[in-house]
Amino acid sequence: xxxxxxxxxxxxxxxxxxxxxxxxxxxxxxxxxxxxxxxxxxxxxxxxxxxxxxxxxxxxxxxxxxxxxxxxxxxxxxxxxxxxxxxxxxxxxxxxxxxxxxxxxxxx
Amino acid sequence: xxxxxxxxxxxxxxxxxxxxxxxxxxxxxxxxxxxxxxxxxxxxxxxxxxxxxxxxxxxxxxxxxxxxxxxxxxxxxxxxxxxxxxxxxxxxxxxxxxxxxxxxxxxxxxxxxxxxxx
Numbered sequence: 001x002x003x004x005x006x007x008x009x010x011x012x013x014x015x016x017x018x019x020x021x022x023x024x025x026x027x028x029x030x031x032x033x034x035x036x037x038x039x040x041x042x043x044x045x046x047x048x049x050x051x052x053x054x055x056x057x058x059x060x061x062x063x064x065x066x067x068x069x070x071x072x073x074x075x076x077x078x079x080x081x082x083x084x085x086x087x088x089x090x091x092x093x094x095x096x097x098x099x100x101x102x103x104x105x106x107x108x
Numbered sequence: 109x110x111x112x113x114x115x116x117x118x119x120x121x122x123x124x125x126x127x128x129x130x131x132x133x134x135x136x137x138x139x140x141x142x143x144x145x146x147x148x149x150x151x152x153x154x155x156x157x158x159x160x161x162x163x164x165x166x167x168x169x170x171x172x173x174x175x176x177x178x179x180x181x182x183x184x185x186x187x188x189x190x191x192x193x194x195x196x197x198x199x200x201x202x203x204x205x206x207x208x209x210x211x212x213x214x215x216x217x218x219x220x221x222x223x224x225x226x
Binding site for chain 2 (some may be wrong): 001042044094100101102106
């Protein structure tokens with residue numbers, strides 16, 4: 001089973017700052033990694049697929065990078081609505097889909 | 109656009125079977141290239157994939173839940189369903205259904221809270 005480890009668990013930043021979230025896989029998943037955003041009381045929303053492609057309607061301030069075992073989600077300049085929990089998910093052996101434990105992005 | 113809606117009892121007794129249905133609207137569950145999945149989230153915790161089904165009935169389950177999970181599909185009703193047997197308090201969670209493709213889960217239903225309690 002592929003295990004995904006996200007870091008940090010919590011990230012405290014201010015609006016306008018740059019956010020960098022990490023996801024590490026226990027074995028290579030090539031570029032088959034997705035990122036989701038979840039706001040309180042809402043279902044998760046697909047942000048990034050195939051490591052670096054923005055899903056439909058996702059603002060350009062969100063970007064993803066990485067391949068193999070190390071991946072990064074970057075938010076270039078935080079907007080108030082970006083404070084949420086972010087999850088990565090490996091897609092290399094879909095339709096099985098392991099999630100990371102999440103990173104909470106909170107307002108400093 | 110495609111929408112998914114979970115339905116089912118919000119309260120289940122310990123040792124009984126949890127049953128939920130996901131109704132798909134705005135598109136056909138028989139579309140090729142897509143699976144249909146169930147994901148759950150215990151209160152205050154992260155996401156756990158439960159399992160996925162293709163319109164033909166082919167299924168994949170999380171190994172940690174496989175002995176208790178059954179996912180089925182009814183193409184005539186554009187629905188797929190989840191059954192989880194022998195539930196305990198640890199199965200209390202928000203249960204989501206979602207369309208699945210290689211890119212990921214998108215879109216998701218709004219989720220439904222199922223509490224296991226006597």
